[in-house]
Amino acid sequence: MPALDKSTLILLVALPLIAWRVYSRVRRMVGRQRLSIVRPWITLIVFPLLVALLVATAFTHIERLALLCVGLVAGGALAIYGLRKTKFEPTPQGLFYTPNAHLGIALSLLFVGRIIYRFIEVYALNPSVVHTSADFARSPLTLAVFGLLAGYYVGYAIGLVRWRASVFRAKRLRESAANEV
Numbered sequence: 562m563p564a565l566d567k568s569t570l571i572l573l574v575a576l577p578l579i580a581w582r583v584y585s586r587v588r589r590m591v592g593r594q595r596l597s598i599v600r601p602w603i604t605l606i607v608f609p610l611l612v613a614l615l616v617a618t619a620f621t622h623i624e625r626l627a628l629l630c631v632g633l634v635a636g637g638a639l640a641i642y643g644l645r646k647t648k649f650e651p652t653p654q655g656l657f658y659t660p661n662a663h664l665g666i667a668l669s670l671l672f673v674g675r676i677i678y679r680f681i682e683v684y685a686l687n688p689s690v691v692h693t694s695a696d697f698a699r700s701p702l703t704l705a706v707f708g709l710l711a712g713y714y715v716g717y718a719i720g721l722v723r724w725r726a727s728v729f730r731a732k733r734l735r736e737s738a739a740n741e742v
Contacts (some may be wrong), residue, residue, distance in 0.1 A: 591662040591665040592659065593657055593658070594658060594659070595655050596657065596658055596721060598656070601718035601719075601721045601725075604714050605718050608715050609711075612633070613706070615629060615707065619699075619704065624701060626704075626737065629704040629707070629708040630708065632704065632707065632708020633709075635717075635724070636708060636714075637713070638712075639664070639668075639713045640712065640716025640717040640720065641662055641716060643660060643664045643717055644717060645663065647659065647661060647717070647720075656724075658721065660717075668710065668713060672706075673708060675702075
């Protein structure tokens with residue numbers, strides 16, 4: 562049996578990991594979820610940092626930055642739409658929300674499509690060319706897709722944090738009104 566080259570081994574290791582992440586992302590984006598105290602804040606820290614790194618990397622190419630910004634704005638608008646379509650449930654067991662399934666599936670397919678495209682680009686079209694992590698910021702399409710996803714996730718996380726705060730604010734008002742009576 563011939564020995565596998567390094568890129569094939571990396572692909573064989575990465576594919577199950579990517580499949581697991583896609584599955585968990587789709588499951589999380591389409592079903593009822595308990596609102597985590599920590600997860601929205603992680604999103605609100607990590608995605609802006611990633612955007613800042615991409616801006617720093619692509620700073621000299623205004624067209625790439627423009628597509629990243631267009632993606633961010635479109636993602637923010639999509640987050641507002643998604644929050645309006647989300648079912649929010651404050652229950653005695655905790656706070657739950659159910660994101661819009663169609664939007665979750667569409668964003669997941671976009672994510673999967675970009676990964677598949679990238680693998681085809683790297684491993685099938687020209688496998689002799691060495692690709693680096695800096696190539697990520699060189700692709701205007703990738704920046705636009707990342708901007709869309711980052712804008713959506715940050716906007717949605719802001720909406721979840723605001724909803725949680727409004728539920729606790731309303732609860733405190735009810736408790737203070739009950740104590741006054």
